[in-house]
Amino acid sequence: MNNIFDQIREQLFKVVKGAFFACEKKGSLPGIQIDDILIEVPRERDFGDFSTNIAMQVSKQAKMPPRKTAELLVSEFDFSGTYIERAEVAGPGFLNFYLKKDWLYESLHIIQEKQDKYGEVDLGKGIKVNVEFVSANPTGPLHMGNARGGALGDCLASVLSKAGYDVTKEFYINDAGNQIEKFGISLEARYLQIVLGEDKVEFPEDGYHGEDIIEHAKAYYEKNGDILLEKSPEERRKILVDYALPINIKKIRETLEAYGITYDVWFSEKTLHESGAVKKTIDFLTEKGYTVEKDDAIWLNGEKLGLEKDEVLVRNNGIATYMAADIAYHYNKFITRGFDWAIDLWGADHHGHVARMKAAMEPFGVKKDRLEVVLFQLVRLYRNGELARMSKRTGKAISLEDLLEEVGRDAARFFFNLKTSGSHLDFDLDLAVKQSNDNPVFYVQYAHARICSLLRKLKEEGVEPKPVEAVNLTLLKENEEIELIRKLSEYPEEIGLAAKTLEPSRLTRYVMDVAAHFHSFYNACRVKGEDEDLMMARIILVDCTRIVIKNILELIKIDAPEKM
């Protein structure tokens, strides 16, 4: 048994169900089918270690007030072979359970045994899941939306792995379609401006105005001169795109790597067009009657799919839209590659696309819930208490690269994973670089460094830690010790919840909580210099804390320093 909570839940369920059965036998309660009970950790410690509201839930069926039901149940409880010490009826009818401390000591045994595997749960049962995130437009540098999506997606993938899913991390390269056309036109205009003079060539209004386009054109010109002048515009653009796009993609890859993100798959949109996959998906939809033709374009039949309106799949110029490519892409994920589940992380500005994509997969026999879209709200940067739009260094919109340079990878990843994806995020640049007590990154890292330093010092003084079997853990009974153990025991639960809710951010908050409990313990209890047996027990506790903190920091890919 790896998860102490599962063990306890099972015990409590058995006890409660047994009591219902006993009451039914005696005739004090009618027969009630109990399939599951909700076990909670009460907010107040006075309310016991665990509680359940089952007596309130069944009050109608029991035909008596919840408190009365609860009292009947309590009188029939059989705690033999469980961690439970006693139970009480409280408030409107809660059943509060008080456990022997053994379960907490048991969880320390589990941590010591599992080491860096502690926290793993088998929620996913090996299900194949594809997590696609960032998938930035390769026509320019990564922005703050990509930064948040990157941190969230990467951590979500880690959480799901730890929760027993078979995870593939994927980046979808939008190397086809309209924006690539625009990219080519923009590059061409800048190139011609260099060759012919800036005033001779007008820059298209809807082109990419960024500095990086000029730099690409300049670099190409310096290498190759004016050889493109004699080419046709189509050829010129293609050559320039073929030149600049790989550079951009390489740059994106490098920036993401510096950010701690590596992918299993880089999937090119272009290959979907070239292989005929896009055409095949559209043909399939047409065969099944899911498309309509009007105004020389092919549309997805919105009415038939329960959508508000039709969506263009093929424009009247014969070019497929991103929507068509997206359908082919998800067909590839679900059918061609056989993923059971696909999770896409999109900026909230794409929310209109969610219902369409889910609906568009149904004709292929892919149920809506196999595609999950995590939307995240946009990011606002603050500097000196004011909205910061521009980079200090370049004077342009702040890119992920700028951010990494300004605050570093640890702070960036930590801050982007602090809030739930659905809430707007205000990123305080000053706080992120502050090396002080109000910076949560340092707070957690400091706890880890403190532990390592303590363990190091003990070793230097010749103290040899004992294996957990040889240690009397029952000596750990100070309030700070008990609360710290309790917190550590929750880790597998936290992984499960983070996976279920697709909110890796709760782990960031959890690790802060662990650090806080450790610091409290540290200030209340000494390790070094205590009586041998107590010292050994505390060393185990401290080491378990180290294991959990390190585990989470590795999971969210933040440095866990041994010295600070």
Place this chain on the structure above:
RNA sequence: GUGCCAGUAGCUCAGCAGGAUAGAGCAACGGACUUCUAAUCCGUCGGUCGGGUGUUCGAAUCAUCUCUGGCACGCCA
């Protein structure tokens, strides 16, 4: 206009398969280092959970109306 997301302490945010007295960090104020890292800890202050109505034993949580902010409604992605 329609739809989606958000509105909780001065600030940034948790809590939202309905549950017991609504939490944390920061800020403010007051304490704790002869002893394992004070980048820490302990305490105090701080709330009409945007507002109304409803559902029920019970609502920050569910329903509905309304106000405010963000976003989306394109042969862009």
